[in-house]
Amino acid sequence: MNKQRTLISLIAVGCFAACQTGQDNMQQKDIRLVTLAPGHFHAALVQKSMYPEVDSIVHVYAPEGSELNAHLALIDQYNTRADDPTRWEEVVYQGDDFLEKMLTERRGNVVVLAGNNQHKIDYISQSIDAGLNVLADKPMVINQAGFSALEAAFANASKNGVLLYDIMTERYEINTMLQKALSQLPDFFGGLATGSADNPAITKESVHHFFKEVSGNPLIRPAWFYDTKQQGEGLVDVTTHLVDLVQWESFPDQTIDYQNDIQLVGAKRWPTLVTPEQFTRSTGLDVVPAFLSETIDGNGNVAVFANGEINYVLKGVHAKVSVIWNFEAPQGTGDTHYSIMRGQYANLIIRQGAEEQYKPVLYVESTGERTAQAFEEALAAAIKQLGETYEGVAFESLGDGRYRINIPSSLVTTHEEHFAEVTKKYLSFLQSGSMPDWEVPNMIAKYYLTTKALEEAQTVTP
Known part of the structure; x- marks a missing residue:
């Protein structure tokens, strides 16, 4: 009723x-x-x-x-x-x-x-x-x-x-913003490498968890979240963010024509096994619903095809994105992100592991194309230039041509805060009556790639 x-x-x-x-x-x-x-x-x-x-x-x-x-x-x-x-x-x-x-x-x-x-x-x-x-x-x-x-x-x-x-909340993560900004300084970065299928020029990897906290409280997932027919497989879910970032960072403000600018090299998928106890903890349900019966293995686990990898070429540049879903992060950790952009003079790397206390950190590494002194001078000039927009950003040497980019807390925002940033951007579009010319074709290109990759991966037995 x-x-x-x-x-x-x-x-x-x-x-x-x-x-x-x-x-x-x-x-x-x-x-x-x-x-x-x-x-x-x-x-x-x-x-x-x-x-x-x-x-x-x-x-x-x-x-x-x-x-x-x-x-x-x-x-x-x-x-x-x-x-x-x-x-x-x-x-x-x-x-x-x-x-x-x-x-x-x-x-x-x-x-x-x-x-x-x-x-x-x-x-x-x-x-x-x-x-x-x-x-x-x-x-x-x-x-x-x-x-x-x-x-x-x-x-x-x-x-x-x-x-x-x-x-697309990840466009507003400060390490990603700085990774993009540094890659767009040719005197420092030297332009994005072409790469290969075995060694892509840009790689993005994301690890997520089914059980987590949101706004300070345990997140209860609806049962359909574990049904890939309703939620979607990993290849078409979180990878949407990763594919978006590859486009946004590598070819900013450029229109991508999916029919001519994207070549799918390969894609694969594999399941995460969620035990009955984990399913109950996550959903609050004592019984796995009938619509998930086809996904239950011999031990009663729900097999969720939440993991995947896409290798492709974008405007002549080799890229790879991958996503992994575990049930729960170890105590004190959370979702993680890894990203590398390889250039002629520098590699720009975001890590979020134990060394970084599970917080994203941007590193810069010399490729050896310049002397150590010349590279550090170029980095100093680049950081000075970025400081006009991102006040307080600095760098410190870690030795052997590696540097850590230090970001003041005033520039750091949380994943939940990024939703307000996206909404503000969208509201500005509504007020002006239009979006940048590249936004719509690039959204179309993004979803072409994810859905095409899923179609190909589903033809291969995992």
């Missing part, structure tokens, strides 16, 4: 009605969010901060259940925290017809999507067709059929004058 729960006062309702005037004028404070079927905590992280351009009233449309309750609990946590609380007022519609209700009522003009990836492209397409802007968590699609629908959605977004964008 459909139910509607209203969490705002009549005064707020009156304010919302008044705010509907001038709906299409994005220059005024009438950007109004609609959260659709929030099945992932990333939907709530968009609202961990307030934005001057955005109305404080957010309409939520979702089926009844624990996923909606968890979303609302996070919003309430942000509203009631002691330090800089938010002021969101959630108006909730619960019912199986939540999508139709959202499209009929049109209570907002920006749809926020983070949840079940099996249905996400349908939600995107229908929202775009209805003339609504969409800010979607990754991945927007998880297979080649979805990719075709995504291409059509982008075409319809252009026709309808709305903006479709995905949430």
